[in-house]
Amino acid sequence: MFVETDETWTSDEYGRSHEGRVGVLLDDGSVPKPVYFDSASGSSGWEVSHWSVYDGAGTYQPRPKAHLLRAECSCGWTGTGHTVDWTTVGEAPFHESGLPTADRCEEDWDTHLRDVATATIPLPTALEALFQTITAAIENLAQDSPTAALKAARTLELIAQRTAYWPAHDARDQDPKRVAVDLGLSVDGTRALLARFGGRHPHG
Incomplete structure (x- = not known):
């Protein structure tokens, strides 16, 4: 089984100490598990936890449906949750329609990094x-x-x-x-x- 990793954000200054990503919350406030996809042959599959797979699609086993997207950092910080407006999605796939919300999460993470920088010891x-x-x-x-x-x-x-x-x-x-x-x-x-x-x- 393969595991597809999320897209992450890093900076030259802080590296993996402050590695950001888009996190997902369901409507009950829980964090969904990675989504399992079967391969075409059915002999193996892979798990994906990228925010775009939580679109509620699927006939026999519907995938979880994202309620909020939020920035998360490897340091434990989490940003404000941004509600996914499914009423405006239309026929567009979630990886396209949800991109503006995901971009807001990255902006929140950028703000977090500025706060991290402010807390560091100043140089002369x-x-x-x-x-x-x-x-x-x-x-x-x-x-x-x-x-x-x-x-x-x-x-x-x-x-x-x-x-x-x-x-x-x-x-x-x-x-x-x-x-x-x-x-x-x-x-x-x-x-x-x-x-x-x-x-x-x-x-x-």
Whole structure:
């Protein structure tokens, strides 16, 4: 049996610590189970939990029908539920008619990420400005010499490894949840980051 995964949203800044998706609620407030589809041969099948399969269709075994769509994040956050207006669907398949509602869920998740960013520890203004200047300089350099731009990026990578080593060790002595909030990551994501910069196994 195959399992089809949902479409998800991620950001470069937070990765899988804040991975978003469209969640479904039925009219009784419950979360539906994945929908099973038989293969053409009948020898195997696959389960799908993408929001668009919850359209109530099916003759012998009707699929669950979505009542609300809402944004969900891997951190546990859930957004406001948006009612699916089945009266305006007509003959259009749900993956088309429900797309505007699904888009609203992604907008809610975008707002959630902004809240996550606001809760992180702020950087000094001068350092933020310096990062922007360096980014622009490397992007301009890439237009003239891609290899020079790569060398510059590699230099930044080495600087990060050298300067983050002791902070990564010191951060292990702090409350893991507090450090995670400061970085905008999950606790597991924070452990992985500290291990990478501190030269240790994530669970060491």
